[in-house]
Amino acid sequence: MQTIEQISNLRGEINLWRQQGLKIAFVPTMGNLHQGHIALVEKAKLVADKVVASIFVNPMQFGATEDIGNYPRTMAADQEKLLTAGCDLLFTPTPAIIYPKGLDQQSYVEVPNVSQYYCGESRPGHFRGVTTVVCKLFNLVQPDIACFGLKDYQQVQVIQTMVEDLSMPIEIIAVETVRETSGLALSSRNNYLNKAEKNIAPALSQNLKWLAQAIRSNNDFVGLAQKAASNINIAGMKTDYIHICHARTLQPASIDDKELVILAAAHCGKARLIDNLRVTLA
Ligand code: PAF
Numbered sequence: 001m002q003t004i005e006q007i008s009n010l011r012g013e014i015n016l017w018r019q020q021g022l023k024i025a026f027v028p029t030m031g032n033l034h035q036g037h038i039a040l041v042e043k044a045k046l047v048a049d050k051v052v053a054s055i056f057v058n059p060m061q062f063g064a065t066e067d068i069g070n071y072p073r074t075m076a077a078d079q080e081k082l083l084t085a086g087c088d089l090l091f092t093p094t095p096a097i098i099y100p101k102g103l104d105q106q107s108y109v110e111v112p113n114v115s116q117y118y119c120g121e122s123r124p125g126h127f128r129g130v131t132t133v134v135c136k137l138f139n140l141v142q143p144d145i146a147c148f149g150l151k152d153y154q155q156v157q158v159i160q161t162m163v164e165d166l167s168m169p170i171e172i173i174a175v176e177t178v179r180e181t182s183g184l185a186l187s188s189r190n191n192y193l194n195k196a197e198k199n200i201a202p203a204l205s206q207n208l209k210w211l212a213q214a215i216r217s218n219n220d221f222v223g224l225a226q227k228a229a230s231n232i233n234i235a236g237m238k239t240d241y242i243h244i245c246h247a248r249t250l251q252p253a254s255i256d257d258k259e260l261v262i263l264a265a266a267h268c269g270k271a272r273l274i275d276n277l278r279v280t281l282a
Pocket of ligand 1: 028029030056058061130133134152155
């Protein structure tokens with residue numbers, strides 16, 4: 001596996017593959033890789049001839065109060081994991097390479113509606129940062145396919161919308177969330193949990209399951225979501241939001257909707273955890 005920092009070298013390698021007619025799948029990440037990321041690489045390998053991953057801790061998607069300096073950086077261990085998973089090329093640009101004019105002078109991509117609510121509301125500017133960097137990375141890597149984890153369900157919908165709205169010739173593949181046996185979704189943020197918080201954190205996925213079951217026989221979606229939020233708080237977390245939504249538009253679900261997703265975020269100690277569960281009603 002090659003690790004490439006410079007855009008010109010990346011383009012050179014990608015051009016060689018394109019000339020050979022090879023299909024390229026891309027897995028963008030911010031590093032600190034866990035089994036959830038490796039599942040993306042494994043999926044990418046199944047659907048393409050070459051797999052490109054990127055590690056870039058994107059300053060544009062961090063809010064003013066979020067400490068990008070503390071974001072875990074584990075490059076050597078990440079390279080080892082990607083190599084073992086069969087990744088062909090790792091792109092590791094610096095912020096100066098991605099944003100040579102600085103963040104203030106950078107053109108941006110913003111997706112309306114799906115990026116406005118939930119995490120978009122709790123983290124203003126976050127999705128603008130995500131779509132801008134993903135658009136830029138797509139233009140650099142020019143993949144046929146890109147793989148994203150469903151743990152970040154809203155992010156997947158935002159990126160899918162960007163690709164459709166801007167006619168990008170890229171297939172987005174969403175890969176199932178990888179969980180610990182406790183049900184806790186794997187996330188780099190789990191590193192912030194101490195032992196006691198690690199025991200509390202599974203209450204998030206447990207209450208998603210409870211809610212998914214409850215809405216099968218009761219269409220008081222708002223009342224049931226409030227009850228789940230209160231259960232999560234009683235367990236020792238602080239619920240940011242929990243909403244039952246239409247699975248594609250992410251609008252609050254109506255009682256006629258059948259394909260739903262429950263989206264939730266909760267603070268557990270220093271970590272802000274997100275999770276979701278899709279539900280198909282009969
Ligand atoms: O999901 C992430 O790790 C990031 O939001 C992404 C897609 C790599 C963009 O920086």
